[in-house]
Amino acid sequence: xxxxxxxxxxxxxxxxxxxxxxxxxxxxxxxxxxxxxxxxxxxxxxxxxxxxxxxxxxxxxxxxxxxxxxxxxxxxxxxxxxxxxxxxxxxxxxxxxxxxxxxxxxxxxxxxxxxxxxxxxxxxxxxxxxxxxxxxxxxxxxxxxxxxxxxxxxxxxxxxxxxxxxxxxxxxxxxxxxxxxxxxxxxxxxxxxxxxxxxxxxxxxxxxxxxxxxxxx
Numbered sequence: 001x002x003x004x005x006x007x008x009x010x011x012x013x014x015x016x017x018x019x020x021x022x023x024x025x026x027x028x029x030x031x032x033x034x035x036x037x038x039x040x041x042x043x044x045x046x047x048x049x050x051x052x053x054x055x056x057x058x059x060x061x062x063x064x065x066x067x068x069x070x071x072x073x074x075x076x077x078x079x080x081x082x083x084x085x086x087x088x089x090x091x092x093x094x095x096x097x098x099x100x101x102x103x104x105x106x107x108x109x110x111x112x113x114x115x116x117x118x119x120x121x122x123x124x125x126x127x128x129x130x131x132x133x134x135x136x137x138x139x140x141x142x143x144x145x146x147x148x149x150x151x152x153x154x155x156x157x158x159x160x161x162x163x164x165x166x167x168x169x170x171x172x173x174x175x176x177x178x179x180x181x182x183x184x185x186x187x188x189x190x191x192x193x194x195x196x197x198x199x200x201x202x203x204x205x206x207x208x209x210x211x212x213x214x215x216x217x
Contacts, residue, residue: 019151022101022159026148030093031085036078041100042126043071044162046144050094052081056129057176068137070166072126073103075176097144099159106156118167119160129175136169 023041032052045068052063055078056071063079071077085092103111103123111120122130132140143162147155166172 021105021156022099024100024147024155025098027096027098028093030090031081032079032094034078036076038074038076039100040073041102042073042123043069043077044099044101044144045069045071046097046141048095048097048141050081050085050092050096052079052085054079057180059129059175059177061175066137068132068140069175070122070126070130070132072123072129075127075129077129097148099144099147101159106160119163122163122167125172125174128178128180130166131173131175132166132169132171133173134169134171136165136171139165 032050036055047063047065047067049065050063051065054061054063054067054069055076056069057075057077063081081094085094110116111123140162143158143165147158150158
C-alpha cells in the first residue's frame with residue numbers, strides 16, 4: 001500500500017559546505033528511521049543490508065540488500081523494513097551508502113555542455129526514480145564503497161564516473177509512472193510528520209482517526 005499522507009520535506013545536512021560539493025554518508029542502523037519524505041537534492045542510494053518495502057512516487061516494490069536507486073528532486077519516497085527489524089533483534093540491521101547532490105553542485109550550466117548530454121538525460125529521467133540493475137549495479141556499488149575512503153578531487157571525479165557509468169547503461173528501470181505528480185503543502189509538513197510518526201509507533205494496534213487528528217491539533 002502506497003502511503004497516503006503528504007510527504008515531509010527532509011533537510012539534507014550540508015556536509016558539502018566547505019569540504020565537499022555534495023553530501024555523502026554511510027548509514028548503519030537497526031532499521032530505517034525516516035518516513036515518507038522528499039528533498040530538493042538528487043539522491044543516489046545503495047543498500048547492502050536490510051529487507052522491507054520501498055515506495056517511490058506511486059511505485060511499490062520489495063527492498064533488497066542489492067538495491068541501487070537514483071531518486072530525483074522532490075520525488076517522495078519511503079523505505080520501511082520488515083516488521084522483524086522493529087522487535088529489537090541485535091542481529092538485524094541495515095546498511096546504506098547515501099549521496100545527495102544538487103543539479104548545480106558543480107556549476108550552474110555544467111550539465112548543459114554537449115559532453116554531459118547523457119548524464120543530463122539520466123538526471124531528467126530520475127524524476128520518476130531509477131533502479132540500476134545487473135553488472136552496472138555491481139560496477140557502481142564498488143565505486144560508491146570507494147567514495148567512503150577518498151576526498152577532494154578524487155571524490156568528485158568518482159561521483160562523475162558513477163553518473164557516467166549509469167548514463168551509458170541500458171540496465172535501468174524507471175519506477176514511478178509518467179503522470180505522477182508530487183502534491184504537498186509545506187505549511188502542513190510538520191503536523192503531517194507528527195501524525196505519521198504516531199501511526200508508525202502504534203502500527204501494531206488499532207489507530208483511530210480521532211487519535212491521529214489530535215497529534216496534528
